[in-house]
Amino acid sequence: MEKNVALGQYSPGEGVLRRLDPRTKLYSLLAYVVLVLLSGHPVALGLATAVFIVAWGTSGCSLLKIVRSARGVLFMLIVAELFSLIWVPVETVLITFWKVLLISLMSVTFTKTTEPQDVLDGLRAGFPVGESGAMSIAIAFDFLPQLGREMERMKVAAASRGAVYEEGNPFRRAANLIPLLIPLFRSTLRHAGRLADAMDLRGYNAGTKRTRMEPLEYHRIDRIAGILMLTFAVAVVLVMIFL
Numbered sequence: 001m002e003k004n005v006a007l008g009q010y011s012p013g014e015g016v017l018r019r020l021d022p023r024t025k026l027y028s029l030l031a032y033v034v035l036v037l038l039s040g041h042p043v044a045l046g047l048a049t050a051v052f053i054v055a056w057g058t059s060g061c062s063l064l065k066i067v068r069s070a071r072g073v074l075f076m077l078i079v080a081e082l083f084s085l086i087w088v089p090v091e092t093v094l095i096t097f098w099k100v101l102l103i104s105l106m107s108v109t110f111t112k113t114t115e116p117q118d119v120l121d122g123l124r125a126g127f128p129v130g131e132s133g134a135m136s137i138a139i140a141f142d143f144l145p146q147l148g149r150e151m152e153r154m155k156v157a158a159a160s161r162g163a164v165y166e167e168g169n170p171f172r173r174a175a176n177l178i179p180l181l182i183p184l185f186r187s188t189l190r191h192a193g194r195l196a197d198a199m200d201l202r203g204y205n206a207g208t209k210r211t212r213m214e215p216l217e218y219h220r221i222d223r224i225a226g227i228l229m230l231t232f233a234v235a236v237v238l239v240m241i242f243l
């Protein structure tokens with residue numbers, strides 16, 4: 001039941017990418033997204049694809065799991081791009097699809113190789129984000145897989161009462177899920193309330209300065225990753241200027 005719930009979920013494993021400082025991964029992801037959005041030439045997107053292949057190859061995650069984690073976004077993307085073919089040239093649609101696909105897959109790779117606590121620490125140390133904002137983002141990473149599991153449980157409960165979700169075209173199956181949104185919303189509020197109570201009982205205070213048992217520290221591997229991302233950025237800029 002829960003084996004398909006993977007969006008936003010950290011996946012334990014081994015890999016070079018997992019050993020990077022979370023600040024390095026956050027900076028690299030942000031730079032990657034900006035460069036991909038600015039890229040409009042196939043050569044630049046080819047370089048972006050090569051960077052993703054390197055990231056995936058050093059992540060320790062299977063490509064199938066990464067694609068399955070992004071399947072919801074990819075489905076909506078494919079539908080949107082098919083409708084866009086009515087007004088937009090095919091070349092533009094393919095370029096847009098390529099961009100969003102790379103950003104989605106790289107983002108999933110980041111979430112699957114970075115623990116939520118590391119994301120929180122990286123946001124605190126590497127960005128001008130307040131404690132409450134950083135905590136909200138980290139909680140969102142935890143809530144995504146939890147909401148997915150809750151949705152799966154509701155589907156199984158409804159299916160045991162005779163509801164059908166796996167028949168018909170994709171639009172029909174999506175419409176069949178609408179009655180589950182209200183109980184899912186109630187469940188979300190219930191989980192949020194429990195989390196707030198638990199944090200209050202433990203004396204959480206957003207204004208308190210946080211400490212780490214193992215402070216974040218850049219290593220040689222982070223410098224290598226930074227050089228690679230800088231090389232990628234320079235290559236994309238050169239392609240945009242000369243091609």
